[in-house]
Amino acid sequence: MRTGVIGLILPPTFSFLEMMWRICPALAVGCTVVALVPPASPTPLLLAQLSGELGPFPGILNVISGSASLVPVLASQPGIQKVAFCGALEEGRALRRSLAGECAELGLALGTESLLLLTDTADIDSAVEGVVDAAWSDRGPGGLRLLIQESVWDEAMRRLQERMGRLRSGRGLDGAVDMGARGAAACDLVQRFVREAQSQGAQVLQAGDVPSERPFYPPTLVSNLPPASPCAQVEVPWPVVVASPFRTAKEALLVANGTPRGGSASVWSERLGQALELGYGLQVGTVWINAHGLRDPSVPTGGCKESGCSWHGGPDGLYEYLRPSGTPARLSCLSKNLNYDTFGLAVPSTLPAGPEIGPSPAPPYGLFIGGRFQAPGARSSKPIRDSSGNLHGYVAEGGAKDIRGAVEAAHQAFPGWAGQSPGARAALLWALAAALERRKSTLASRLERQGVELKAAEAEVELSARRLRAWGARVQAQGHTLQVAGLRGPVLRLREPLGVLAVVCPDEWPLLAFVSLLAPALAYGNTVVTVPSAACPLLALEVCQDMATLFPAGLANVVTGDRDHLTRCLALHQDVQAMWYFGSAQGSQFVEWASAGNLKPVWASRGCPRAWDQEAEGAGPELGLRAARTKALWLPMGD
Amino acid sequence: MSAHNRGTELDLSWISKIQVNHPAVLRRAEQIQARRTVKKEWQAAWLLKAVTFIDLTTLSGDDTSSNIQRLCYKAKYPIREDLLKALNMHDKGITTAAVCVYPARVCDAVKALKAAGCNIPVASVATGFPAGQTHLKTRLEEIRLAVEDGATEIDVVINRSLVLTGQWEALYDEIRQFRKACGEAHLKTILATGELGSLTNVYKASMIAMMAGSDFIKTSTGKETVNATFPVAIVMLRAIRDFFWKTGNKIGFKPAGGIRSAKDSLAWLSLVKEELGDEWLKPELFRIGASTLLSDIERQIYHHVTGRYAAYHDLPMS
Numbered sequence: 001m002r003t004g005v006i007g008l009i010l011p012p013t014f015s016f017l018e019m020m021w022r023i024c025p026a027l028a029v030g031c032t033v034v035a036l037v038p039p040a041s042p043t044p045l046l047l048a049q050l051s052g053e054l055g056p057f058p059g060i061l062n063v064i065s066g067s068a069s070l071v072p073v074l075a076s077q078p079g080i081q082k083v084a085f086c087g088a089l090e091e092g093r094a095l096r097r098s099l100a101g102e103c104a105e106l107g108l109a110l111g112t113e114s115l116l117l118l119t120d121t122a123d124i125d126s127a128v129e130g131v132v133d134a135a136w137s138d139r140g141p142g143g144l145r146l147l148i149q150e151s152v153w154d155e156a157m158r159r160l161q162e163r164m165g166r167l168r169s170g171r172g173l174d175g176a177v178d179m180g181a182r183g184a185a186a187c188d189l190v191q192r193f194v195r196e197a198q199s200q201g202a203q204v205l206q207a208g209d210v211p212s213e214r215p216f217y218p219p220t221l222v223s224n225l226p227p228a229s230p231c232a233q234v235e236v237p238w239p240v241v242v243a244s245p246f247r248t249a250k251e252a253l254l255v256a257n258g259t260p261r262g263g264s265a266s267v268w269s270e271r272l273g274q275a276l277e278l279g280y281g282l283q284v285g286t287v288w289i290n291a292h293g294l295r296d297p298s299v300p301t302g303g304c305k306e307s308g309c310s311w312h313g314g315p316d317g318l319y320e321y322l323r324p325s326g327t328p329a330r331l332s333c334l335s336k337n338l339n340y341d342t343f344g345l346a347v348p349s350t351l352p353a354g355p356e357i358g359p360s361p362a363p364p365y366g367l368f369i370g371g372r373f374q375a376p377g378a379r380s381s382k383p384i385r386d387s388s389g390n391l392h393g394y395v396a397e398g399g400a401k402d403i404r405g406a407v408e409a410a411h412q413a414f415p416g417w418a419g420q421s422p423g424a425r426a427a428l429l430w431a432l433a434a435a436l437e438r439r440k441s442t443l444a445s446r447l448e449r450q451g452v453e454l455k456a457a458e459a460e461v462e463l464s465a466r467r468l469r470a471w472g473a474r475v476q477a478q479g480h481t482l483q484v485a486g487l488r489g490p491v492l493r494l495r496e497p498l499g500v501l502a503v504v505c506p507d508e509w510p511l512l513a514f515v516s517l518l519a520p521a522l523a524y525g526n527t528v529v530t531v532p533s534a535a536c537p538l539l540a541l542e543v544c545q546d547m548a549t550l551f552p553a554g555l556a557n558v559v560t561g562d563r564d565h566l567t568r569c570l571a572l573h574q575d576v577q578a579m580w581y582f583g584s585a586q587g588s589q590f591v592e593w594a595s596a597g598n599l600k601p602v603w604a605s606r607g608c609p610r611a612w613d614q615e616a617e618g619a620g621p622e623l624g625l626r627a628a629r630t631k632a633l634w635l636p637m638g639d
Numbered sequence: 640m641s642a643h644n645r646g647t648e649l650d651l652s653w654i655s656k657i658q659v660n661h662p663a664v665l666r667r668a669e670q671i672q673a674r675r676t677v678k679k680e681w682q683a684a685w686l687l688k689a690v691t692f693i694d695l696t697t698l699s700g701d702d703t704s705s706n707i708q709r710l711c712y713k714a715k716y717p718i719r720e721d722l723l724k725a726l727n728m729h730d731k732g733i734t735t736a737a738v739c740v741y742p743a744r745v746c747d748a749v750k751a752l753k754a755a756g757c758n759i760p761v762a763s764v765a766t767g768f769p770a771g772q773t774h775l776k777t778r779l780e781e782i783r784l785a786v787e788d789g790a791t792e793i794d795v796v797i798n799r800s801l802v803l804t805g806q807w808e809a810l811y812d813e814i815r816q817f818r819k820a821c822g823e824a825h826l827k828t829i830l831a832t833g834e835l836g837s838l839t840n841v842y843k844a845s846m847i848a849m850m851a852g853s854d855f856i857k858t859s860t861g862k863e864t865v866n867a868t869f870p871v872a873i874v875m876l877r878a879i880r881d882f883f884w885k886t887g888n889k890i891g892f893k894p895a896g897g898i899r900s901a902k903d904s905l906a907w908l909s910l911v912k913e914e915l916g917d918e919w920l921k922p923e924l925f926r927i928g929a930s931t932l933l934s935d936i937e938r939q940i941y942h943h944v945t946g947r948y949a950a951y952h953d954l955p956m957s
Contacts, residue, residue: 125877126663158884166913176675270658290660488662638661639837 001325002030004081007074007104009095011087012038013112013141013182019047021297022084022312023061026321031082032060036074039065040183072098080104084310084320089235092308096596101334101589107310107320108599109302112142113235115265116292117252117278118156120149122268123290128159130266130292135241136167136208136219137179139293143236145259146243147252153245157223160243164219167208181215182238190217190237197222197242200229235261249274253281260598262305266292279633280494285311288634296484299491299632309601309629314482314493316630324622335586343590344568347397347561364394367402367560368544370409371553376561377401384538387451395537398561403529403569406557407576410500410527413554418497418525422475425523428551429472433465435546436515443511443542450510450536460613464515467619471519474624482632489637495628497525498601499577502570504531504563506582506605509612511539516618517580518556524628526577528556529570534563567591574598580626581605601626643825644888646818646852649811653885654846659838659874668869675909682905683943686936687728689904690717693933694762694893694926695957696739698861704747707740711751713957714738714759718937725944735933736922737762737792742785749789762792762827766817769831769860771796775813782820792825793817796860799834802844810844814851827855827893827926832871833863841871845878855891861928866896869910876914892919895928901939904932933957 006026010019019035026033037044044065051061064070068091075083075095084107085095092110099106114134118127135144148156170177181187198204202225210218223243225232236242246252256265266288269275279287285303288294295301300314311317364381366373376396386392417425436443440461447457481490501521505514510533521528532540537560544558559566567587570576571594578601581591585607595602603626612618677685695714697706714735723729739762740748748761763785767773782793795817801810818826828848832841845856856875859866872894879890892915894907904927911919919925934954941949 121658123658123660123663126660126667129663129667162880176677178674268660270660290663291666636662638665 001323003105003321003323004031005079006031006033006321007077007080007083008033008035009071009074009083009085009087010035010037012040013186014043014086015138016043016046019043022086023047024297025312025317027060029318029321031321032062034062034064034074034080036064036066036070038067040185071095075099075104075106076102078103082107082321085109085308089306093596093599096599097593100593100596101338101585103334106592108308109310109312110306110308110599111235111261111263111303112238113145113261114140114142114263114292115145115147115256115282115284117256117265117267117282118146118148118152119249119252119267119269119271119274119278120151121271121274122152123270124152124156124159126290127268128156128163130268130290131160131241132163132167132178133293134266136164136239138172140238142238143240143242145236145256146241147246147255148243149252150245150247157221157243160221160241161205161207164205164207164221167210167219169208169210169216169218179219179239181217184215186238187215187217190220190240193231193234193237193240194220194222197225197229197231200226200231202226202229202231233259249278253278257281257283260306261303263303263307264288264301266290284631285629286632286634289636291634291636294487294634294636296487296491298482299484299634300493300630301632302630304629306599308599311630314630314632319625324616324620335589338586338589340590340593343586344562344564344566347399347565362393364396365538365541365560367396367398367406368541368548368556368558369402369406369554370412370557371548371551371555373544373548382561384536386449386536392446392449392536393538395541395560398559398566400565400569402559402561403566403573406529406559407500407502407570407573409554410529410557411554411575413552414497414499414527416552417522417527417555420525425525426472426475429468429519429523431550432543432546433468433472435550436461436465436468436543439542439546443539446536446539446542447511460509460512463613464512467512467516468519470619471523475523487634487636489635491635492633494631494633495524496631498627498629499526500529500575501526501627502529502531502573502576502579504567504570504579504581504583504587505533505540506610506612507533507535508609509533510536511543512618513582513610513612514540514543516612516623517582520623520627521580522556524624526627527554529576530556530558531563531566531570532558532560563587568594571595571602572597576600578602578626582610583607643823644849644852644854644890646815647850647886649808649847649850651807653850653881654807654843657839657842659842661838661870664838664870664873667873671869671873671910671913672906675906675913677905677909680943683726683940685905685908686901686939687718687726687733688920689901689908689927690933690936691733691736691922692908692925692927693717693735694737694739694895694928695735695933696861696895696928696930698739698741698764698768702741702744704744704751707744707747708751708754710740710957711738711748711757712755713933713955715752715755715757716955717933718940719954722937722940722944726940734759736760736926739764739794739928741768742781742788742790745785745788745790760791760825761789762794762825763788763790764794764796764829764860766795768794768796768829769862771798771831775816779816779820782817786820786822786824790824792827793821794827794829794857796829796831797844797848799831802835802840807843807847810847811851814848814853818852825854826852827857827891828853829857829860829895830875831860831863832858832875833865838870838874841874842878845875846882849878849882849888849890853890855893855926857893857895857928859894859896861896863896867894867898869906872907872910873914876911880915889918889924891924891926893926893928898927898929899931899935901932901936904929904936930957 300316302311588604
């Protein structure tokens with residue numbers, strides 16, 4: 001089902017084609033678009049003229065030519081259902097913060113830098129042409145980080161310098177130029193970058209036939225930039241190439257993934273096995289093997305980490321503008337006086353009301369972290385009451401340190417889990433389903449104490465087991481091939497795990513919601529840190545007893561405690577890759593605001609209850625889409 | 640004529656690690672054609688320059704002294720006199736670079752050129768052109784006879800079977816022997832790239848040919864199914880540049896076969912300029928093997944001078 005009105009914010013460096021690639025899918029699925037473009041270039045006027053020509057349906061495409069200050073105004077308009085922002089990192093962050101709690105969803109596509117990995121088995125001359133395509137042409141969106149294997153460093157640098165000397169820059173209508181100019185602002189940015197790089201001891205080489213007037217900047221090659229310098233941390237501007245060496249392919253992966261940006265990369269190697277290993281290992285949205293900068297509307301293009309998680313092109317590009325049918329439009333849950341600094345900071349302490357009467361409850365559960373139950377850092381527990389007010393049990397109060405430990409345990413378990421074959425993952429999920437069925441009577445009795453009827457409780461347990469099996473079976477095999485016009489060779493659309501997923505379960509359906517969220521996350525190869533239902537976490541902890549024996553350590557971690565405090569810790573954690581929050585409206589707003597830290601994708605319920613027992617909401621394709629990220633792997637062929 | 644390439648010792652490490660990625664080279668080839676376009680009077684100048692690179696060729700079974708004579712005269716006066724006068728280039732001595740014929744016709748060509756009062760070289764194909772599948776003894780003898788008859792440039796074909804079976808030392812030895820048989824004549828080695836199978840083989844064969852002492856490497860005989868294409872040329876030009884970086888010797892390049900239109904010839908000039916630089920844009924280091932190209936260039940120049948399109952019969956035959 002289509003989303004509605006889309007507000008599209010585009011940066012000044014976009015070409016007409018890129019604007020069309022974002023507008024056309026939105027129109028195709030039935031949304032209407034309001035595009036905000038900066039006034040500096042004439043391209044928006046062409047866009048506006050085009051939209052005026054859409055005779056029978058006036059108003060489906062509207063173009064506003066205005067400066068960046070209009071961005072918050074557009075984003076907070078009441079009728080907009082989704083804001084798609086393409087542009088610089090800091091503006092994207094600020095927009096994420098300001099849109100927390102608003103009814104519009106946010107999609108970010110940030111950053112322009114790409115990466116080129118040159119191994120010693122590559123065709124170096126062709127890789128140099130790839131560098132020209134990436135950074136020193138009008139097709140590349142931004143600068144390039146170039147990683148060259150040490151054994152071919154001299155060869156590659158020599159050929160790069162030779163090639164730079166032959167580049168011509170000038171006005172586009174000249175007919176014999178390689179690159180043009182991108183405006184005064186871009187020119188200032190790159191001048192500052194180069195000056196800083198030089199002051200930090202880098203070698204800067206500029207060449208090419210370039211006019212010396214202001215907006216034209218010559219192609220630049222920076223080498224010997226110390227990796228710890230501040231210049232090496234920021235995004236590389238156009239038209240700069242920053243070259244650094246690496247020793248082995250494994251080191252190359254570490255260096256390449258050691259940056260918060262994750263847009264696109266190319267791997268140059270004539271050894272198929274090595275090329276594929278590097279391609280699969282890079283944490284980026286698009287990987288080209290022995291090519292750079294190839295684009296096609298049917299291939300999803302996007303990023304991960306701080307490059308934002310919105311996509312254009314291919315099926316993922318269409319999903320951006322759709323929402324599951326039957327779900328109501330999002331309501332704004334904005335509360336203007338939510339204090340982000342104090343939300344969830346302190347844990348309200350609960351003093352016991354009076355002496356406890358009744359049989360001694362079981363000893364308190366610990367936190368399930370790293371495959372075993374352990375005591376919380378704060379050494380305190382809180383009571384859980386059942387539906388008639390009696391004491392049901394004690395659970396531990398987790399805190400920031402426990403969250404930290406849980407996320408670390410999840411990270412340790414992640415490489416092993418992500419590397420498992422889909423069949424192995426399915427087997428574990430099926431084993432857990434069987435264990436749940438064996439435990440049915442205990443779980444059903446606990447649910448009864450919480451006020452659920454026996455029949456319904458048993459049905460809930462059965463449904464949970466069924467869901468686990470279903471997700472186990474639904475685990476997709478890797479890669480399906482896309483049809484791309486004009487390319488000889490396959491393009492694979494891979495679905496990769498996100499990493500560590502933080503899940504805050506809703507209060508209702510303590511068992512079913514817990515399992516319904518855990519299953520897709522694990523099935524797609526993620527490891528999970530969960531905060532179970534606050535009303536009755538005991539059911540989740542019962543399941544943990546089975547997970548302790550069946551699952552590898554750290555795969556799923558359960559931390560109980562004050563929900564707002566734990567939410568705060570998870571949302572602010574920079575090493576959590578995505579977050580699913582099903583709690584209060586205020587919590588949702590906080591989570592969206594805090595995600596601006598590392599720009600993790602969030603899915604927040606905004607306080608609306610969800611029918612977990614319905615197939616569409618409890619086990620629908622939306623869960624599968626959100627549990628993994630896409631990577632496009634291009635494999636041009638030919639000898 | 641510039642000094643000969645003395646060649647170097649065979650060093651297989653120059654070719655052992657080389658990799659050529661075909662799709663990437665194809666992409667570069669498309670870019671070159673699109674990105675460097677020349678118009679108006681600069682185009683006319685480039686076309687005249689292209690004329691000076693042409694090895695005017697006739698390699699047919701039905702060549703006799705009459706068409707050789709016509710060819711040689713056209714080589715001396717490639718563009719109609721009044722067109723050159725209109726461009727103010729009639730006194731610059733514009734001729735084609737050479738005339739290329741079969742060994743049996745070398746005597747006729749030398750005679751015709753002397754009668755026309757022209758000192759451009761006669762190039763002869765040799766060594767079992769075009770397939771090269773004859774005994775080594777007869778191939779060497781062909782070269783010697785052609786040189787005796789007066790050819791100052793020899794276009795030899797390599798033994799493709801040696802490339803396809805990876806016998807690089809044997810290939811090096813053969814070309815060394817061709818070099819010796821040529822004596823003072825210039826050696827152009829035809830790689831017949833359409834039959835070599837892959838771009839990596841083209842690079843390796845180019846390197847071996849240059850190491851063995853060729854003065855020029857040539858893409859093809861003109862008789863294969865696929866002759867001179869941009870991807871193959873890019874690989875050969877990169878090999879020439881790498882040889883220059885390693886030894887300081889400049890080797891020439893000649894694409895032959897399939898170059899028919901003036902637009903193509905401009906693209907070839909751009910390619911050499913981009914990959915190797917301006918120093919290679921001289922007849923000593925760059926030739927184009929063509930026969931009908933000259934008429935198309937002449938028609939373009941006619942159009943530039945008069946503003947009208949010429950019919951083929953408006954311009955003298957070659």
